[in-house]
Structures are given as C-alpha cells and as structure tokens.
Amino acid sequence: MSSSILCVLNDEEREDFLPSDLWSAIERLGGPVVHLRTPWAQELSLSEYLIASGTETLISGWSTPPLAADLPVGAEGQLKYVCHLTGTVKKFIPRTLIERGLRVTNWGTSASRTVAECGLLLILSALRRSSYWAIAMHRDGLWKDRYAVTTESLFGRSVGLHGFGAVARELALLLRPFGCQLSTYSLGVSDDILSQYGVKMVSSPEALFSENDIVVEATALNPQTYRSVNEKLLRSIRPGGVFVNIGRGAVVDEEALVRVAAESRIHVGLDVYDVEPLPVESPLRGMPNVTLLPHIAGPTKDRRRDCGEFALENLSCFLNHKALKSELTLELYDSIT
Amino acid sequence: MSSSILCVLNDEEREDFLPSDLWSAIERLGGPVVHLRTPWAQELSLSEYLIASGTETLISGWSTPPLAADLPVGAEGQLKYVCHLTGTVKKFIPRTLIERGLRVTNWGTSASRTVAECGLLLILSALRRSSYWAIAMHRDGLWKDRYAVTTESLFGRSVGLHGFGAVARELALLLRPFGCQLSTYSLGVSDDILSQYGVKMVSSPEALFSENDIVVEATALNPQTYRSVNEKLLRSIRPGGVFVNIGRGAVVDEEALVRVAAESRIHVGLDVYDVEPLPVESPLRGMPNVTLLPHIAGPTKDRRRDCGEFALENLSCFLNHKALKSELTLELYDSIT
Numbered sequence: 001m002s003s004s005i006l007c008v009l010n011d012e013e014r015e016d017f018l019p020s021d022l023w024s025a026i027e028r029l030g031g032p033v034v035h036l037r038t039p040w041a042q043e044l045s046l047s048e049y050l051i052a053s054g055t056e057t058l059i060s061g062w063s064t065p066p067l068a069a070d071l072p073v074g075a076e077g078q079l080k081y082v083c084h085l086t087g088t089v090k091k092f093i094p095r096t097l098i099e100r101g102l103r104v105t106n107w108g109t110s111a112s113r114t115v116a117e118c119g120l121l122l123i124l125s126a127l128r129r130s131s132y133w134a135i136a137m138h139r140d141g142l143w144k145d146r147y148a149v150t151t152e153s154l155f156g157r158s159v160g161l162h163g164f165g166a167v168a169r170e171l172a173l174l175l176r177p178f179g180c181q182l183s184t185y186s187l188g189v190s191d192d193i194l195s196q197y198g199v200k201m202v203s204s205p206e207a208l209f210s211e212n213d214i215v216v217e218a219t220a221l222n223p224q225t226y227r228s229v230n231e232k233l234l235r236s237i238r239p240g241g242v243f244v245n246i247g248r249g250a251v252v253d254e255e256a257l258v259r260v261a262a263e264s265r266i267h268v269g270l271d272v273y274d275v276e277p278l279p280v281e282s283p284l285r286g287m288p289n290v291t292l293l294p295h296i297a298g299p300t301k302d303r304r305r306d307c308g309e310f311a312l313e314n315l316s317c318f319l320n321h322k323a324l325k326s327e328l329t330l331e332l333y334d335s336i337t
Numbered sequence: 338m339s340s341s342i343l344c345v346l347n348d349e350e351r352e353d354f355l356p357s358d359l360w361s362a363i364e365r366l367g368g369p370v371v372h373l374r375t376p377w378a379q380e381l382s383l384s385e386y387l388i389a390s391g392t393e394t395l396i397s398g399w400s401t402p403p404l405a406a407d408l409p410v411g412a413e414g415q416l417k418y419v420c421h422l423t424g425t426v427k428k429f430i431p432r433t434l435i436e437r438g439l440r441v442t443n444w445g446t447s448a449s450r451t452v453a454e455c456g457l458l459l460i461l462s463a464l465r466r467s468s469y470w471a472i473a474m475h476r477d478g479l480w481k482d483r484y485a486v487t488t489e490s491l492f493g494r495s496v497g498l499h500g501f502g503a504v505a506r507e508l509a510l511l512l513r514p515f516g517c518q519l520s521t522y523s524l525g526v527s528d529d530i531l532s533q534y535g536v537k538m539v540s541s542p543e544a545l546f547s548e549n550d551i552v553v554e555a556t557a558l559n560p561q562t563y564r565s566v567n568e569k570l571l572r573s574i575r576p577g578g579v580f581v582n583i584g585r586g587a588v589v590d591e592e593a594l595v596r597v598a599a600e601s602r603i604h605v606g607l608d609v610y611d612v613e614p615l616p617v618e619s620p621l622r623g624m625p626n627v628t629l630l631p632h633i634a635g636p637t638k639d640r641r642r643d644c645g646e647f648a649l650e651n652l653s654c655f656l657n658h659k660a661l662k663s664e665l666t667l668e669l670y671d672s673i674t
Binding site: 012113114117118120121124125127128130131133134135136137138139141142143144149150151152153154155173174176177178276277278280285286287291292293294295296299300301302303 | 349450451454455457458461462464465467468470471472473474475476478479480481486487488489490491492510511513514515613614615617622623624628629630631632633636637638639640
C-alpha cells in the first residue's frame with residue numbers, strides 16, 4: 001500500500017463536504033485519494049489500517065471511527081496529519097497523539113457564518129414570537145391575539161455578544177443593516193478588531209447582560225465558562241429582553257434558565273443545550289416565549305462545501321510545508337470542551 | 338370650538354405612534370392637539386364633530402371611524418388634511434373627499450423596514466425549517482431527524498424580488514451581508530435605483546420565479562396583480578426553493594399555492610393571506626414546509642413611533658405650506674387595494 005491520502009467518510013459527508021470539484025482539486029495536490037466508507041467495515045481497525053497502509057494524511061469527519069491512543073504518529077510512513085472536516089475532535093483523537101506530534105486541523109472558522117445566520121434567525125424569531133405563532137397557527141387554529149401587539153423589531157436595538165470569536169464577528173456583520181449598538185465581553189480581543197467590527201468592550205458579563213436589549217451567548221466552553229451564565233446573570237436581562245444561545249449549552253446553567261424563562265419576562269432562542277438531544281421531559285419544551293432548534297446552527301447542508309474548501313487549503317499548506325490554518329494546538333485541545 | 342388639530346385614536350395607538358415627545362413636538366408646531374378617544378363615544382358622529390369644531394387637520398389611525406362622503410372639505414374652517422398614522426385608508430376615507438380637495442397622507446414608507454425585516458425572518462425560517470422544529474420540539478417531543486440534514490443557508494443564494502417598492506428596497510439592504518444575487522421584476526424602476534441597490538431587472542415574472550432560489554412577493558395589489566401569482570408561476574419555483582409573501586395575500590392564487598405547497602417541493606413563508614384572519618380550516622395550517630405568521634410584518638409595537646415621526650414631518654410640511662411626503666393622490670388611491 002502507498003502513502004496516498006486516506007479519506008474515511010460516509011457517502012453523504014463526502015458529497016456534502018467534498019463535492020467532485022474539491023475532490024479532484026485534492027487529488028491534483030496529493031495524488032489519488034483512497035475513500036473508505038463508513039460505517040467502518042474493514043477487517044482491520046482504522047488504526048491498524050493506517051499502520052498497514054503507511055498513510056501520512058487522513059481526511060476525517062463526523063462518522064470516522066476514533067484513533068487508538070498507541071497509534072505511531074509523526075515519522076515517515078506514519079500518520080502525520082489529520083485534516084478533520086468538522087468541529088470537535090476530542091472523541092476522535094486522543095490527546096497523546098497530538099503530544100507525540102500528530103498535526104490536526106478542523107473546520108476552523110469555515111462554519112462560523114452559518115452559525116451566525118442561525119443566531120440572527122433566533123433573534124428575529126424571539127422578537128417576533130414566531131415559535132409561538134407556528135404552534136398557534138399550525139396546531140391551535142389561531143390568528144393574531146394580544147401576543148401580536150407585543151412583537152418587536154431588531155432595528156436600533158442594543159446587542160451584547162458574550163464572546164467575540166469567529167461566530168460573534170460574523171454575527172456583527174449580519175447585524176450591521178439593523179443599526180444596532182454592539183458590545184461584547186470577551187478576553188484577549190484587540191482594540192483594532194473591536195473597532196473594525198464597531199463593537200464596544202464592556203468590563204464584565206454583568207454589564208453585558210444587564211445593559212442590552214438582546215444578549216447572544218457565543219463564548220467557548222471551558223472550565224472557566226462552564227455554567228458561568230448563572231441565574232443572577234439571566235435574571236439581570238431587561239424585562240422584554242432576548243437571550244439567544246448559539247454557543248455551547250453547558251456555558252449556561254440550564255436549570256436557572258428554565259426558572260427565569262418560566263416567568264415569561266424574557267424571550268429566549270436556543271440551538272444548544274446542556275444535554276443533547278434535549279430530553280423529552282425538558283421544561284423548555286412547551287414554553288411560548290422560547291424558540292427551540294435542535295442544534296442545527298451550522299454548517300447547513302448546502303454550505304458544508306465551505307468546510308471542504310477550508311480543508312483543501314490546509315491540505316495544500318501541509319503538502320507544501322506551509323503553516324496550517326486553525327491548527328489544533330494542545331492548548332486549544334485542552335481549552336475546548 | 339377652535340380649528341386646532343384633532344387626533345382620534347385609542348390610548349394604545351396614541352402611546353405607540355405618538356409618544357409624549359412627538360406629541361409635544363406636534364403641539365409646538367400647530368398648537369394644542371385635542372385627543373378624542375376611540376372607540377368613538379361622542380354624541381355627534383366624527384364628521385358632525387369635524388364640522389362643528391371647524392377642524393382643518395385630523396390625525397387618524399386604525400381605530401378612527403370612517404368619514405362621511407358628504408363631509409365639506411378643503412375650504413377655510415373645513416377639514417383640509419388627514420394625517421393618517423397607518424396604511425390603508427380606503428375604508429376610512431371615501432374617494433369623493435379626495436376628489437373634492439381633501440389632502441391625505443399615510444405612513445408612507447416609514448413602516449417598510451420592519452416589513453422587510455419580517456421578510457428576512459420568513460426567508461431564514463423557511464431555509465432552516467424553523468416552523469417545523471417549533472412544533473416538533475415543543476409539541477411532539479422530537480429532536481433532529483432526517484429533516485435536519487435538509488436545512489439551508491441564505492449565503493450566496495439568488496433572491497428574486499417581485500415588486501421593487503419601499504419594502505423590497507429595504508429587504509435588499511438587509512440581504513447585503515449574505516452576498517445574494519438580487520433580481521426583480523417591477524415596472525417603472527429606474528436603472529439608477531437598480532444599480533444603487535445592486536439589483537438586476539428581469540424581463541418577466543416567469544423569469545423571476547424560475548431563475549431564483551428564493552422568491553419574495555412584495556408587489557402592490559391592484560386589478561393587474563390580483564391573483565397574478567398563479568399555479569404556473571408557483572410551480573416554476575426550483576425544487577427546494579423558497580416562496581415568501583410579505584406583500585398582499587390576494588396577489589397570490591392561494592388555492593394554487595395550497596396545491597403546490599402540499600407537494601412539499603418548495604418551502605413557503607407567509608405573513609399575508611387571501612382571506613384574513615386565515616380561516617381555521619385553511620389547508621395551509623399543518624403543512625410542515627410552510628411557515629405562518631398572522632399579518633404582523635409591520636410596524637412592530639416598538640417601531641410605531643417611526644410612523645409618528647413621519648406624521649410629524651408631514652404635519653410640519655402641511656402647516657408650513659410645503660409639499661407633503663407620500664401624499665395619497667387619486668391615482669394612488671385607485672391603484673392600491
């Protein structure tokens with residue numbers, strides 16, 4: 001077997017992330033790509049197969065089986081680079097492989113704009129109560145009622161972005177035509193970036209939550225942020241305000257969110273939850289002031305090729321000995337849950 | 338009684354459209370404003386009251402009772418100007434009064450951006466199937482299913498705007514960050530306006546409906562457009578495409594829309610209907626590929642003051658003998674249903 005690029009995906013992943021033009025471009029870069037379909041049905045395990053084939057470059061995705069912690073990596077004829085097409089890699093790549101020199105990239109920021117788009121949808125839905133109307137009109141045979149005259153617009157509102165990574169930045173761009181006042185609480189963001197996006201830094205989460213009409217949760221999940229959006233913060237959102245989570249569910253104390261949302265003082269839009277799938281018995285289900293989506297923020301099926309294009313760039317960098325984009329360092333591996 | 342400005346509104350209309358700062362500004366312009374509350378409970382009818390009081394300027398809204406066709410208008414001590422805070426005036430002002438010299442303005446374009454905002458919400462909702470998720474998650478205890486992997490993004494899509502009046506123009510601005518290719522079919526729009534908004538003119542409704550990923554209905558209702566969006570046009574929308582109506586319900590052949598939507602080939606987002614309230618037995622209720630809102634596009638409660646600001650401008654123009662903005666000519670009166 002040769003050291004050609006190995007791609008371990010199911011057919012849908014291959015088609016969505018690496019449509020034929022991208023697949024061909026990868027083959028032009030690095031020679032023939034071997035596609036092994038998932039669910040994995042080879043006699044050897046994936047790690048055994050990698051050793052036997054001397055694969056140096058692996059393209060992986062949601063359906064790729066995990067790598068063994070004792071897989072030899074980094075040297076000639078061993079796995080050197082995993083170009084992961086999707087997000088989280090923790091369940092797929094043991095930390096020790098990165099310690100021992102395996103290089104890893106994921107979709108980086110290539111999925112961020114679709115997540116931001118979902119954030120805008122949740123904001124507009126919360127302001128117009130569109131989840132309420134969906135049920136009222138489709139299931140309950142209703143029309144405009146007293147709820148109708150409470151609908152609100154995004155124009156001219158103040159929006160607080162909790163976290164100012166790639167998703168929040170893309171959201172700032174989508175909010176531009178609405179003339180919103182944007183602020184953020186986020187560590188380590190330069191003044192240049194803030195002024196480029198027209199965003200003001202505030203000094204604390206407390207200020208962010210209490211001083212805006214709309215608060216968007218988009219901070220990374222790590223031990224410091226785990227359940228950091230607590231009852232006090234949620235309760236400090238203005239009456240009639242909006243809280244949207246397009247980040248990670250566990251950043252929010254969900255039991256506290258349930259208590260605050262149940263009082264109907266604020267409107268809530270959620271794509272992510274503490275436990276996913278959201279348990280059938282979750283009290284969030286059924287609340288008229290809460291819009292629910294089942295973790296579908298991004299990337300949508302039609303934009304998965306954006307992640308494939310990003311992977312193509314990184315494969316080109318790797319094969320040409322250039323710096324990788326959004327390389328997953330040990331520090332990043334540890335900070336992202 | 339004096340010829341001061343008369344305002345006939347209910348308390349909620351007054352508070353939303355003319356909050357105290359705007360009310361004061363009107364009084365600084367034209368002297369004390371008499372507020373008569375609706376529902377109308379005076380001994381005299383509104384027209385009798387206008388005659389008896391010698392009112393020359395009337396501020397009206399949704400709740401104002403209709404004017405009599407034989408009301409004397411236009412001369413000194415007679416009603417000269419109706420500054421209508423909301424949209425349609427046909428049920429409120431008989432045509433003959435305008436023929437005989439009554440001047441009339443309505444909210445003009447001051448509500449257009451909130452309608453456009455609702456259009457964006459309906460587009461994003463249709464693409465992400467958020468109405469489906471609202472019901473699946475709130476009522477049916479579900480999570481992500483096969484429907485999830487069909488969700489789509491607005492980024493890079495082609496959008497056809499049927500009509501290019503104030504609402505479609507505002508929508509073009511909101512679509513800018515999504516990098517959409519915009520086209521329109523609309524009569525009498527200058528090349529300057531088209532290039533200012535980055536919109537291409539197509540030669541027919543047929544081209545508009547068949548050549549775009551997303552079609553937005555925003556054309557005025559008149560005898561020429563009544564039910565002009567017929568089954569052939571609706572059926573020409575691409576499989577997986579989106580049809581949104583934020584204009585007038587009767588522009589669409591709703592029975593044809595029901596037939597096309599029932600085939601689940603396209604996704605639909607509606608704020609307006611042929612008959613409103615939408616009948617309980619409408620087949621549109623219950624279709625998973627249709628997002629329904631109960632005619633709440635605009636203006637939202639928080640932006641009704643935009644219409645009040647527009648009214649203030651027009652009152653100032655009228656009292657200072659300047660041209661009115663968006664004055665309702667007989668031609669406009671006849672063309673708008």
